[in-house]
């Protein structure tokens with residue numbers, strides 16, 4: 001299948017559009033050496049129709065949705081939901097609206113192995129599974145096909161994911177559906193599930209118990225920020241700041257992303273979805289009254305449809321109008337892709353070759369400093385009290 005240029009692996013996002021659009025089921029999804037999924041064409045089944053390459057969002061220009069760009073700083077009024085969300089809980093407000101109207105919400109949940117994959121929910125009881133950022137690439141499985149079925153049945157569908165996943169969905173559907181709402185995230189980049197699983201296995205060895213729950217963005221100890229919460233099978237709970245965690249630290253330094261993330265075509269203001277969500281980092285510098293330690297979302301409305309649904313949920317939110325330039329100040333992925341670090345190659349070359357403990361030291365170049373370790377022991381609220389006391 002050499003003349004269908006589907007497989008320049010360096011530019012593949014692993015969205016699975018090609019697999020799902022193929023009428024001959026000639027594309028199989030396999031894991032590459034780094035642990036990212038990618039398509040493989042089965043020569044014996046391929047009829048050379050070219051549908052995969054003609055629709056691939058990476059090989060073709062994307063339909064940019066941005067008809068407008070209205071930006072808000074948003075806090076979900078439901079404090080419990082907001083506390084369980086990564087930023088201001090804007091996703092939950094929108095998802096609740098769709099579920100209240102008998103719709104279906106697609107998004108990323110952790111499976112039994114604690115690896116992210118896309119699922120569909122129709123019941124609010126399940127919304128907790130989609131809440132919260134999982135900083136690992138999610139497998140969209142066959143959700144594009146499932147979503148198309150729901151859309152053809154006339155149901156309202158909210159599909160959420162990284163911008164490349166939304167581009168994949170749109171390329172797969174290849175027509176406008178009035179009952180579809182898409183949400184993407186401002187995305188830093190995605191590490192491989194294999195790396196994440198190896199990290200979890202290392203945690204299990206270190207703490208001598210199975211990890212049964214993992215949250216990247218837990219607010220119980222330090223409020224809105226980058227603290228993970230890990231629950232082990234022996235009921236022990238660990239809260240770990242990103243600065244002292246090897247996986248999280250490498251994620252934030254852009255050391256571990258899928259190759260294509262470093263040239264991401266969606267890392268700019270031209271959005272592919274109806275609504276883009278992000279953390280409103282730096283809101284305290286723009287509007288101190290609106291800042292809240294339980295989190296604030298930046299909500300970027302890109303289309304009329306996005307605005308229609310957002311207007312419906314406004315009573316459930318505290319909000320102020322903002323500007324894209326303000327959000328961009330602390331969110332460089334709205335302007336440019338993350339920078340490829342010079343240790344990225346070695347990380348994935350060495351992943352299978354070393355004990356993870358060694359790999360952390362030698363390849364993730366991870367050496368937490370004492371100050372960060374001590375900081376992790378003290379909850380943020382207490383730190384603030386101490387600082388106040390010292391200032392007096």
Ligand SMILES: Cc1cc2nc3c(=O)[nH]c(=O)nc-3n(C[C@H](O)[C@H](O)[C@H](O)COP(=O)(O)OP(=O)(O)OC[C@H]3O[C@@H](n4cnc5c(N)ncnc54)[C@H](O)[C@@H]3O)c2cc1C
Pocket residue numbers: 084085086087088089090091092106107108109116130131132133134135136137138160161162183185186187188189190277278279280281297298331333
């Ligand atoms: C890999 C990744 C990188 C991100 N990078 C940035 C960034 O650089 N700057 C920034 O401001 N915000 C970033 N975000 C977005 C941010 O973390 C929040 O998701 C966003 O602010 C929405 O938060 P919320 O409180 O409204 O809802 P939440 O409940 O926290 O959001 C949940 C939503 O995120 C989706 N989601 C979670 N994990 C994944 C995943 N692995 N793949 C696809 N979709 C997923 C869920 O399906 C759901 O739609 C990133 C998110 C992810 C997943």
